[in-house]
Amino acid sequence: MKIIISPAKKMNIDTDSLPHEALPHFLPEAKALLGKLKSMDYHELKKLWACSDALAKMNFERLHTMDFENKLTPAILSYEGIQYQYMAPGVFEYNQYAYIKKHLYIVSGMYGLLRPFDGVAPYRLEMQAKLSGDAYKNLYGFWKDKLAKKLSEESSTIINLASKEYSKSISNDLPKNISFITCFFTQLKDGKLIEKGTECKMARGEMVRFMAENNISDPENIKYFDKLNYKFSDKDSNKNNFVFIKPRNQLK
Incomplete structure (x- = not known):
């Protein structure tokens, strides 16, 4: 069983807490993307990144000093988004690190797939970014079916x-014999189940922690997840979609 999660836009450098153990599997592809990005001027990159001047300047400098082999941060400690805050990998115990090392992948626009202890450098490149080259119109075209095959x-x-931005880079190309189970973290509003972005990120992080703490290897045991007051809904779920609902009296 493998678990896939999204990266986060905000990244940090931490070469002290834990050492990285390997380089990313798709490093040649990452180097090709880096070359493409370096060929673009500042204004082209700022438009691609869709960010403020301050962030664009920081990432422009990072881009032109980027080193794929030195002063690297383990991927699981490099991202600072809400999902990672609720996962809190910085305080994992040894057996929880062992679990994510075996089961977890981070899907990345730049690196393709990252194992938790692959060494990475800070970058900014979302999977949905409109980056095109001679043989591809966007990053989905660049990666093609490589991630799904792996x-x-x-x-x-x-x-x-x-x-969805990241999962579709894999789900669209999977063989039919692969079981692809998506977890939905929902709330009931006006008779409909809806997802809220921030709360979904929180729940995804909590789910990774829950799976690591309980050493889950059978997807059926995911249904016992109850963090942040979510409960599994059997009637709203099927073999490919696990739906968790936050009770109405818990809504903010």
Whole structure:
């Protein structure tokens, strides 16, 4: 069983807490993307990144000093988004690190797939970014079916905790024999189940922690997740979609 999660825009450098153990599997592809980005001027990159001047300047400087092999941060400690705050990998115990090392992948626009202890450098490149080259119109075209092939070679079951932006870079190309289970974290509003972005990120992080703490290897046991007051809804779920609902009296 493999678990996929999204990265976060905000990244940090932490070369002291834990050492990185390997370089990313798709490093040649990442180097090709870096070359493409370096060929673009500041204004082109700012438009691609869709960010403020301050962030664009910081990432422009990072881009032109980027080193894929030195002063690297383990991927699991490099992202600072809400999902990672609720996962809190910085305080994992040894067996929880062992669990994510075995089961977890971070889907990345720049690196493709990252294992938790792959060494990474800070970057800004979302999967939906409109980056085009001679042989591709966007990053989905760049990665093609490489990510799906890699995962399907390793497991017949994938637990999807990634946003649609990232998960579709894999789900669209998976063989039919692969079980792809997406977790939805919902609330009932006006008779409909809806997802709220921030709360979904919180729940995805909590779900990774829950799975690591309980050493879950059977997807059926995911249904016992009850963090942040979510409960599994059997009637709203099926074999490919696990729906968790926050009770009405818990809504903010």
